[in-house]
Amino acid sequence: MRRIICLLFCLSFFLVDQAFSVRLKDISEVEGVRGNFLVGYGLVVGLKQTGDGDQTKFTVQSIVNMLERFGILVPKEQVKLKNVAAVMVTAYLPPYAKPGQRIDVEVSAIGDAKSLQGGTLLMTPLKGPDGQVYALAQGPISIGGFGAQGGGAQVQVNHPTVGKIPNGAIVEREVPMEDLNSLSKVVLSLKTEDFTTTSKIVEAINTYLKGNYAKALDLKNIELTVPSNYQKRVVKLLGEIGNLEVIPDSPARVVIDEKTGTVIIGENVKISRVAVAHGNLSVEIKETPEVSQPYPLSPGETVVTPRTEIQAKEQKAKIVVLEEGVTLGELVRALNAVGATPRELIAILQAIKAAGALHADLIII
Incomplete structure (x- = not known):
């Protein structure tokens, strides 16, 4: 696993050094x-005992209201269904969409339904921020997963309470846009x-x-x-x-995802002179400019040559010496060489930023 992480870091530094x-x-x-987001409230039917329970009152009320529109009067107390689930339906209406065009929709359960597998969404109006209906959605749901359970065990793949209907909505109204x-x-x-x-x-x-x-x-x-x-x-x-x-330019940034231990280092990220000690690992980076002056009355010019000294020490006698350059990339490669884990890298980078030696935006997601 560590070899893979080191390989990914090396690959990332190779890529950011290239200008495309x-x-x-x-x-x-x-x-x-620009497009617009649409949302609607609907019902999914045809489930196999995986719908909302009796405690989900709004689902029962929705069934009663729907049956009333069809001329069927049923007391709410008599409605006990497990094959129906209340859902929120969302969609993205692309710019310049015309009536009759189809768009994809996503369906998400909002009650205590166990799964939407095998269900069919009934006709659902999709509204925009202005309250107008811009599309109508209906069709069988594809969830891309499943869930099953027995008396003492259960298994679940992906999210069975969220699904999609490809081309499941028909645009009914055009959003006014300038020609x-x-x-x-x-x-x-x-x-x-x-x-x-x-x-x-x-x-x-x-x-x-x-x-x-x-x-x-x-x-x-x-x-x-x-x-x-x-x-x-x-x-x-x-x-x-x-x-x-x-060829776009970008500010120097370091993006850290603490949930997965991922560290992404952008181009032009640099650090000042700093010494890092983390656990049994010690890394020191030092810059010493050298001034070279010409002989008196000679045509030469005074030149300042940067001199970089980098030392990495670890109690197990692991030492890494970098050739030149004081960049964050060299520091991370040195830390990887002596076995620092991604979690340790994140802690070190945060500490360097707090010390004011990391010249980049540190973004934690």
């Missing part, structure tokens, strides 16, 4: 072109804000269009004036612009 260009469409969005082809200006928004990346995108767009059509509004938004030869053809312009490639 990406398409503009993959790192930016067009302002105003792109009628616009004279378009704003592109970066998914990850950065001044350097914004400047590169502006340069790439203006080079492609052979003019000063793009300008940066801030570190995230870029205003694009539609050239005269693309008037009424803004969709075509955005398609061409989206395929332009740039």
Whole structure:
């Protein structure tokens, strides 16, 4: 297991050292072109004794209300069902979706149902934030798992109380959106804000269009004036612009997932001179600049040469010597070489950040 972790760290450092260009469409969005979330309350029928119990009052009331709409009057006290489950139905309505198009929906039990396996969702209106119905969902549910239990044991795979219905909803109402082809200006928004990346995108767009059509509004938004030869053809312009490639820059970040012990170190992460002692492990990094001066009256120049000394000591006589460089990557590789676990790496990185020696954003998720 430890060898695999070390291999993953080495692979991650190899990857971040390489600069790759990406398409503009993959790192930016067009302002105003957005989808919407839909939600609805429904009933799943056809379950095999795995539905809501009698204590789930809202399920019983929903059954009574549904039967009343069909002209069947049943006292609520007589309704005792285990083949029905109350669920919340959610969906994502993509931008410019037209009536008649189909979208996927997700179904989640909200009562004490054991499983939705084999169930069918009855017709459920899906509403937007404005309270309007934008789609209708119905169909058999695929849960991608199962659950079974006996007198003294049970087994469960994935989450049997959550399922999906591919193409399970039909769009009934179109969300009003501005016609792109009628616009004279378009704003592109970066998914990850950065001044350097914004400047590169502006340069790439203006080079492609052979003019000063793009300008940066801030570190995230870029205003694009539609050239005269693309008037009424803004969709075509955005398609061409989206395929332009740039090399994005990113701030120095270290992301830590304490639940899984995962540490992701971004590019440009560096540390200052610092000594680390953790348990029986001791690592010391020292920087000593050396000044080289030319002889008097010679044409040479004074040069400052950085000198780095790194020592790693461990009580079991394991010593790691790094060639050069004072980066967090070298420190982590040294810690891995002497057997530090991912949990120990997380503790060390947090301590270095607290000491003010880690020059990066430390994000814990």
